[in-house]
Amino acid sequence: MLSANEIRKVVAERTEHQRGTGKKVHDVREELDRLEEKGELIVHRISARNRPVDAQTLFGWTKRIPTDRLWHHKSCGQCGNIPGYPSSLLWLMNETGRTYLNEPHQTSCTAWNYHGTATSNPVALAAVAARNFHRAYETDHFPLIHCGTSFGDYKEMRKLLVENPDVRHKVREVLRKMGRDLVVPEEIVHYSEWVHAMTPEILPRQRHDLAGIVATVHEPCHYYKMVPEDAVYDDRVYAGQRPAVPTGILLSLGAQVADYSTWYDCCGFGFRHILSEREFSRSFANLRKIRPMVEEAHSDVAITSDTGCVTTLDKSQWIGKAHGQPYLLPVLSDVQFAALALGAHPYKIAQVHWHSSSTEALLTKMGVDWKTAKADFQEYLRALKNGAAPELLHPAHGEIEKFFAVNKGQVLPDEAGTSALTAPVAHVSSGGSAK
Amino acid sequence: MSIVANLPRRTLTLTEEEAPSPPAMQLTGRRRMTSEERAAASTIFEEFRADPRHHDFVLGCLNCGECTTGCPAARFYDFSPREMLQIAENGDATTLWDAMQEKIWACCQCYTCNMRCRFGNDIAGIISVMRELSVSHGLESTRKTLAPFGRSLTLLMTVGTQVSSDMIQPDFFRDWGPFATGSDKVWGVSAEVMRKAIPLDVLQTTRSAWEVSVQTSLELFRIYEETGVLDMLRGLDPDLTEMLVDIIEERREEFGEARERFRAELEGMKGPVATFTG
Numbered sequence: 001m002l003s004a005n006e007i008r009k010v011v012a013e014r015t016e017h018q019r020g021t022g023k024k025v026h027d028v029r030e031e032l033d034r035l036e037e038k039g040e041l042i043v044h045r046i047s048a049r050n051r052p053v054d055a056q057t058l059f060g061w062t063k064r065i066p067t068d069r070l071w072h073h074k075s076c077g078q079c080g081n082i083p084g085y086p087s088s089l090l091w092l093m094n095e096t097g098r099t100y101l102n103e104p105h106q107t108s109c110t111a112w113n114y115h116g117t118a119t120s121n122p123v124a125l126a127a128v129a130a131r132n133f134h135r136a137y138e139t140d141h142f143p144l145i146h147c148g149t150s151f152g153d154y155k156e157m158r159k160l161l162v163e164n165p166d167v168r169h170k171v172r173e174v175l176r177k178m179g180r181d182l183v184v185p186e187e188i189v190h191y192s193e194w195v196h197a198m199t200p201e202i203l204p205r206q207r208h209d210l211a212g213i214v215a216t217v218h219e220p221c222h223y224y225k226m227v228p229e230d231a232v233y234d235d236r237v238y239a240g241q242r243p244a245v246p247t248g249i250l251l252s253l254g255a256q257v258a259d260y261s262t263w264y265d266c267c268g269f270g271f272r273h274i275l276s277e278r279e280f281s282r283s284f285a286n287l288r289k290i291r292p293m294v295e296e297a298h299s300d301v302a303i304t305s306d307t308g309c310v311t312t313l314d315k316s317q318w319i320g321k322a323h324g325q326p327y328l329l330p331v332l333s334d335v336q337f338a339a340l341a342l343g344a345h346p347y348k349i350a351q352v353h354w355h356s357s358s359t360e361a362l363l364t365k366m367g368v369d370w371k372t373a374k375a376d377f378q379e380y381l382r383a384l385k386n387g388a389a390p391e392l393l394h395p396a397h398g399e400i401e402k403f404f405a406v407n408k409g410q411v412l413p414d415e416a417g418t419s420a421l422t423a424p425v426a427h428v429s430s431g432g433s434a435k
Numbered sequence: 436m437s438i439v440a441n442l443p444r445r446t447l448t449l450t451e452e453e454a455p456s457p458p459a460m461q462l463t464g465r466r467r468m469t470s471e472e473r474a475a476a477s478t479i480f481e482e483f484r485a486d487p488r489h490h491d492f493v494l495g496c497l498n499c500g501e502c503t504t505g506c507p508a509a510r511f512y513d514f515s516p517r518e519m520l521q522i523a524e525n526g527d528a529t530t531l532w533d534a535m536q537e538k539i540w541a542c543c544q545c546y547t548c549n550m551r552c553r554f555g556n557d558i559a560g561i562i563s564v565m566r567e568l569s570v571s572h573g574l575e576s577t578r579k580t581l582a583p584f585g586r587s588l589t590l591l592m593t594v595g596t597q598v599s600s601d602m603i604q605p606d607f608f609r610d611w612g613p614f615a616t617g618s619d620k621v622w623g624v625s626a627e628v629m630r631k632a633i634p635l636d637v638l639q640t641t642r643s644a645w646e647v648s649v650q651t652s653l654e655l656f657r658i659y660e661e662t663g664v665l666d667m668l669r670g671l672d673p674d675l676t677e678m679l680v681d682i683i684e685e686r687r688e689e690f691g692e693a694r695e696r697f698r699a700e701l702e703g704m705k706g707p708v709a710t711f712t713g
Contacts, residue, residue: 107595
């Protein structure tokens, strides 16, 4: 295991080596400014309308975390397997009065596929990133990345675009063929950093006492091992020796965070392995993560902040019964846990029923009346089956958006207005109907 | 009389199909290569060493073993990130070829080795370069390794997401248990109704991770066409690639028809929605 001090040393040595080659830049954000001055790209700036909050990074650089007018960059695995993850995040934004766009005009970063099958290349990955960046830019909403791998990949792509003129040129040419420009955001921001920045606004809304809950944290590898320089660290969390997210929000909500010997290990996702070689994924998840979390830390719940990690740690446990490992430790993302602490519906919002390891004992310990909520949800399912309209956190998208990435500035009026073409996609109210 | 006694005696002479293949590995630990394989290995080795990322990612090795000590794959496979790095740094065409047959696919891409490496090597990155070459050269071992990915590659290439809820079927994900795969049995409603109960309209689909607009999927495919990804995939699986092209052609027609249908609403718009034609 490496502490933050050791990581700083390794990263500094690497940076020094790269600078010695004369090719690499030190702080990529400074170079972004220079490239924008030369007309090479556009920097998507964080403005006052994004209501930014400062956070500290591994190297002590200040990172501005936008908290409003956000463009949700959803995660491909999250939405297929654990939809309570994005719905809890948007619910928290409704509760705290933040505006956002949740669009069908986004692709994934495609890096799950790249790390699993290598059927891509750096120019394609950079072009995919830049297409999504430009889409966020033209809607005037700042991208908020839901996935640890997308977060790591986009930082790698930002670095590649800044450092490699040839890649920059190729990507720009591809984008021009679809009417888009090369845009790079001022910061690449992970959603758990938004949670971290929003902690002062989240805490007053807490409804459940979590003092009796023992949580263990799995730190997503691609959050802090890929381009580690600008992961958020905070002296108040593990004395700044481990990333501050998602541990910080758990401590702030009053939960106990217990340490365990293999905190540094990956979850076993493996990108390729979780789909085609799960013998590895489930063995690693159970033996190296879940067992220490239960036997060393006596954990009530495992908390993490990445799609693949929630999936692997949760789904790998059920089969453990066959090997005498009947742990069934609940696994949640930090936003699901925080939303539950604030009183979100465990089924309609946190969508805990998609999880393989039951959360009901945890909910009881948190003081959540899950039995009433479950009966309510079953009634809701019956209503949906009979044709009732679904309850939504934001207005539904119109027919035209099934085909065209209509631009807010071109088609849609301000959030408060209405459109003759389609329903507004920006959410502005402080509460949806699905509570 | 036992039924076994009635079975015909199996001949001791094996047909050509039944005869076991000669051992893939020689006693020296090195696989015997055909002349075609040697030529391919030589080409791959040259491309590997010429890739600009090789210079950026491979910086040297102290032989300390920190990378392998922290490697999750090394615990379960005959795999070592240190070996991969040293092949990248000092290996020859044959050792690279051997590593590309199987070992490179053990890596989890977690970047733990990178984080632990005192020398600052990008070991996960150089393994990705090896993997890219194994795909672009259509190695037979790579075809077999990636054979289960047809469905997710189709999804990825056509809408840009990796998985969908209707991929989580009990026959393939039995080890995930009933809550992950059995909405009908567990909740008494169909998978479609379960998706309707997600309070975000774009997620209420079973066929993708979220609904992706046609323009967005066509822009993505344009990226794949322009950056060589489609050609790369064609070398690996030509049938799958032609199927993808057909899907996109249909989607382009659909996009053109929609442009006619929404003509009045689209008139006067600027930017990509006005200029992009699929």
